[in-house]
Structures are given as C-alpha cells and as structure tokens.
Amino acid sequence: MFKGKKVVFISLVLTLVLGLGYLLGELDKTTVVNAKEEEENINTINVNGEGIVKIKPDIAYINMGVETQNKDSKKAQEDNRAKMDKVIDELKDNGIKEDNIKTIEYSIITLREYDQINKKTIVTGYKVRNIVQVMIEDLDKVGEVIDSVSSLGANYIRNINFDTKYREKYYLQALELAMESAKNKAKTIGKTFGVEVDKPYKVTENSRIEYSVNNRVYMDVIKSEAALETPISSGELTIRASVNVIYKY
Numbered sequence: 001m002f003k004g005k006k007v008v009f010i011s012l013v014l015t016l017v018l019g020l021g022y023l024l025g026e027l028d029k030t031t032v033v034n035a036k037e038e039e040e041n042i043n044t045i046n047v048n049g050e051g052i053v054k055i056k057p058d059i060a061y062i063n064m065g066v067e068t069q070n071k072d073s074k075k076a077q078e079d080n081r082a083k084m085d086k087v088i089d090e091l092k093d094n095g096i097k098e099d100n101i102k103t104i105e106y107s108i109i110t111l112r113e114y115d116q117i118n119k120k121t122i123v124t125g126y127k128v129r130n131i132v133q134v135m136i137e138d139l140d141k142v143g144e145v146i147d148s149v150s151s152l153g154a155n156y157i158r159n160i161n162f163d164t165k166y167r168e169k170y171y172l173q174a175l176e177l178a179m180e181s182a183k184n185k186a187k188t189i190g191k192t193f194g195v196e197v198d199k200p201y202k203v204t205e206n207s208r209i210e211y212s213v214n215n216r217v218y219m220d221v222i223k224s225e226a227a228l229e230t231p232i233s234s235g236e237l238t239i240r241a242s243v244n245v246i247y248k249y
Contacts, residue, residue, distance in 0.1 A: 045189050045197060045247045049182025051174035053239045057162035060142050060234065063104065064149060064157045065131035073108060073126040080128040083153035090152050091134060094145050100135040131156060137165075143230040162234045174241035175205070182245040190249060197247040204244040 066083045070076035091101055109127040114120070136142055139162075146157060164170060186197045 043249050044201065045186045045249065046244070047182045047185040047189070047247075048242065048244050049178040049180070049185065050240065050242045051177025051179075051181060053170050053174045053177070055164060055170060055237050055239070057139065057234045057237045058137070058164050058166070059162070060136045060139055060232075061159070061161045061163065062134050062136065062142070062146070062157065063131055063159045064134060064146075064154050065105070065129065066153055067127060067129045067156050069111070069125055069127045071125045073128075076126045076128045077108070080130055084130045086152045087149045087154045088132070090148050091145065094141060094148060095138065096134060096136060096145070100137070102133045103130070104133045105129060105131040129156065139232075139234050142232040142234075146230045146232070160232070162237060164237060167239075170239045171241055174239050175243070178241045178243045179203075179245070182243055186245065186247045190247070195249040197249060199247075200245045201248040202246040206242040206244065 064087070066080050066087060068076050068080040068083065070079060088101065092098065107129045109129065110123055111125045111127055112121050113124050115122045134145070136145060142160070150157065182200075183197070190197045
C-alpha cells in the first residue's frame with residue numbers, strides 16, 4: 001500500500017516539474033519574441049501613404065427587366081417572357097453583346113391578402129420578375145438604351161453604376177502615388193531630426209480598393225424620370241490606394 005502511494009507521489013512531482021519546465025520555456029520564448037519586436041521598432045519611422053486617381057468611367061452597369069402580374073401564374077409568366085424577349089432583342093439591336101447581358105434574378109412571387117370575412121389568407125395573384133444586368137461600353141448610349149427598353153415594357157430599371165475596364169491599371173497608378181506620399185512624409189519627418197531615409201524596411205498594402213462616383217449621377221437619373229429623353233451623367237470615378245510603410249534609420 002505504501003509503495004503504491006510513493007509511486008503516485010513521484011509521478012505527481014515529475015508531472016509538476018515537467019509542466020513547470022514547459023511553462024518556463026514558453027515564457028522564455030515569449031520574452032525573446034517581445035525583445036525582438038522591440039528591437040525591430042527601434043530607430044524607425046512609421047508612415048501611411050494614400051494615392052488617388054480620378055478618371056472618367058468607360059463602362060456602365062444597369063439592372064433592368066420586366067415585372068408582370070396576373071391572377072394566373074402561367075399567364076403572368078407568358079406575359080413576362082413575351083416582353084422580356086423584346087427587351088433582350090432591343091438591347092442587342094443597340095449593339096450590346098450577348099455576353100454583356102446576364103440574368104441576375106428570376107422569381108415568381110405569390111401575392112396574398114387577408115380575407116376579413118372568412119378570416120383567412122387567400123392568394124390573389126402572382127408577380128413574375130425577370131432582371132438582367134447589362135454592361136454598356138458606349139456611355140453615350142446609356143440614356144438611349146434606357147428609353148428604348150422602357151418603351152417595350154421594361155418597367156424595372158435600377159442601380160446604374162459606372163466603372164472602368166482598366167481597374168488594375170489605374171489602381172497601380174494610385175498605389176505608386178501612395179508609396180510616393182509615404183516616402184515624402186518619412187523624408188520630412190527624418191529631416192526634422194537630421195536623418196535620411198532610404199529604402200523601406202517594411203511595406204503593408206491596405207488591399208481595400210475604393211471606386212466611387214460623384215453622387216450627382218444618381219440624382220440626375222431620378223430627376224429625369226419624367227423627361228422624354230433620359231440624360232445620364234457618368235460623373236467622375238475615384239480610385240484610392242493606401243499603404244503603411246516603415247523606414248529604418
């Protein structure tokens with residue numbers, strides 16, 4: 001009996017010793033890492049740089065389509081298909097390639113209302129929605145396209161967004177400007193206490209790319225809804241890039 005207790009006691013002691021040794025080892029590693037990080041941050045200049053490129057958009061995306069409603073589901077679908085076929089044909093007649101017309105929604109929605117007399121919900125009809133996203137490469141034709149498809153039954157036109165086919169090209173230009181901005185900041189900071197900066201020690205690209213268009217585009221579309229010819233202003237596209245740069249001296 002005594003012998004068994006002794007073995008258990010020795011096992012517990014060994015476990016504690018090994019556990020303590022592991023803990024001390026981990027603490028030692030943490031100390032080394034922290035010391036290394038502190039050493040790396042000595043004699044450094046940490047700056048942010050932003051680059052902005054403003055361009056005229058060269059493509060437009062528009063969500064457009066047809067909504068139909070009928071008490072009979074099949075009739076609503078047939079009516080929708082007939083009108084949508086005309087809209088698609090009109091888009092192609094306006095020089096829009098088939099590859100630039102993409103279906104983004106097709107839905108059949110059951111319409112219901114509550115019958116107060118019989119105290120139950122009844123089906124009153126069906127709404128069919130067929131929406132495509134259209135990419136228009138000739139911005140001068142955006143208003144013309146909207147007017148032509150509207151006259152053929154397109155009663156859903158939303159989300160006119162302007163963009164560029166050359167995102168990567170312009171983003172790289174903005175990125176170059178961001179690096180130049182960071183370098184000028186670091187030079188100015190270093191000059192104040194008599195040091196020169198050379199090559200960056202560490203560069204972090206903040207990868208979020210922002211493409212924004214002047215808000216007047218949306219307002220122009222809204223104000224022109226009652227006009228005979230829809231005027232569309234593409235506005236200005238702003239592309240931003242930002243970096244964080246560390247210099248050592």
